[in-house]
Amino acid sequence: MMTATDPTHLLDNPVWSALTGIxxxxxxxxxxxxxxxxxxxxxxxxxxxxxxxxxQAMAELVGPRGVVGPVGVLGDVPEGWxxxxxGHGLQMVGDRISAAPADGPPGELAxxxxxxxxxxxxxxxxxxxLAEPGPFxxxxxEFGGYVGVRRHGRLVAMAxxxxxxxxxxxxxxxATHPEARRxxxxxxxxxxxxxxxxxxxxxxxxxxxxxxxxxxxLYRAMxxxxxxxxxxxxxxxxx
Numbered sequence: 001m002m003t004a005t006d007p008t009h010l011l012d013n014p015v016w017s018a019l020t021g022i023x024x025x026x027x028x029x030x031x032x033x034x035x036x037x038x039x040x041x042x043x044x045x046x047x048x049x050x051x052x053x054x055x056q057a058m059a060e061l062v063g064p065r066g067v068v069g070p071v072g073v074l075g076d077v078p079e080g081w082x083x084x085x086x087g088h089g090l091q092m093v094g095d096r097i098s099a100a101p102a103d104g105p106p107g108e109l110a111x112x113x114x115x116x117x118x119x120x121x122x123x124x125x126x127x128x129x130l131a132e133p134g135p136f137x138x139x140x141x142e143f144g145g146y147v148g149v150r151r152h153g154r155l156v157a158m159a160x161x162x163x164x165x166x167x168x169x170x171x172x173x174x175a176t177h178p179e180a181r182r183x184x185x186x187x188x189x190x191x192x193x194x195x196x197x198x199x200x201x202x203x204x205x206x207x208x209x210x211x212x213x214x215x216x217x218l219y220r221a222m223x224x225x226x227x228x229x230x231x232x233x234x235x236x237x238x239x
Contacts, residue, residue, distance in 0.1 A: 015045035094204035096223035
């Protein structure tokens, strides 16, 4: 049985684990590389630390001058590829979260938390542009599990799910409008999504920017345990 410290653990290479498992139909893969459909997510991955053949396999998936965001093991970007961006996210596992409702914002919040679907995508994209929680495309909604808070009709906070792995579900797109921050909305929505995941028998997991100490502190307080740093990149294939 694999443990959270096992180097072969599915969470060490989450995009590859998702694309070759539960979410196989959400993108394309070959033997060495894979990527989500770009209008769902920019993320891609290699089956292992990549060599020349792996990068060639990724080039075949993205096409000439195609852009992809490798997650997990990247190694050195080879000649001909352009590295646009590289950073790190702290992977945190919700192994100490109770399935029972947690104390949160005032009770009236329950009246304005709504399920979000395809009809809400324009509002979600507007919120993402303001809050910058990370990649969110027009078809990201298809990952499912999105909830939000509307205030006077305007979407001011949201959170949902993205990668699905055996036993784990990733919480993503945690976003709050700048004018509605420090009201506990993110905590409430993350808590709701996490409880939904736990009720299905999975463990919630999320990735926070390694430099976002406020978010990391919040997730720690909620019962998320830091697991490891995960590398995120954005690269362009040769022309």
